[in-house]
Amino acid sequence: MYYIDPHIHMVSRVTDDYERMARMGCVAMSEPAFWAGYDRGSVDGFRDYFRQLTEFEPKRAASVGIQHYTWLCINAKEAENISLSREVIAMVPEFLDKPNVLGIGEIGLNKNTKNEAQIFWEHMELALKTDELILIHTPHLADKYKGTRMIVDMLRDDPRIKPERVLIDHVEEHTVRVAKEHGFWCAMTLYPVTKCTPSRAVDIIEMVGNDKIMVNSAGDWGPSNPTAVPDFIQEMRKRGYTEAKIRKIVYDNPLEFFRQSKRFKFREPA
């Protein structure tokens, strides 16, 4: 089955991963900007990273027939540095006419601090001003419910924000309804250790239905599995779901969300 991985950090993966994903049916992916494992020293570090995301990774993906899209921002971990964050936010528009950019992300919260919330909101202002889609990271484990709640409360109070243009990522059993209740898109991350396993993700689909929801591998430099979406497909098959029902989650839904971006030019596989 053809599928799309809507959240994966390919800068941390090798070309063999691209090849493996292509063999498993991946036809497109989107790569949010994230933390490198260390704090970058200057705005130029981000400028170079954004060049990698908009110039090099699309070429590497195209060499195996995968369409590569991306999202730009400074991540929540580095948002504690307010002055650097503002320099990055001011620089992002340099890249907004690159053909593979879908919007602003993954912005959000990590430890739910005041500085993170401030920089999250400044990213939202940029996205509204430039009419970009928004991809939101929600915190890990203990901070997740509170952080998701804080994000949703900030967004629902602003009438300029259209929920169908916002994706809230890394939802789990206790946060999926918080995101969905207000009409946002949401995504589940399939991780080998934390976040959702494929079977938990299918359980969640059985709880909330398959509308405005998708799954991703969030493969990065930590323990993660770039072919986690095919594992989810297998789990759905094991439980007897039709191919059309599975395709809605792993292909039709990401396409429907991404198509709202003015730059998304998806070519259907032949």
Ligand SMILES: [Zn+2]
């Ligand atoms: Zn991520």
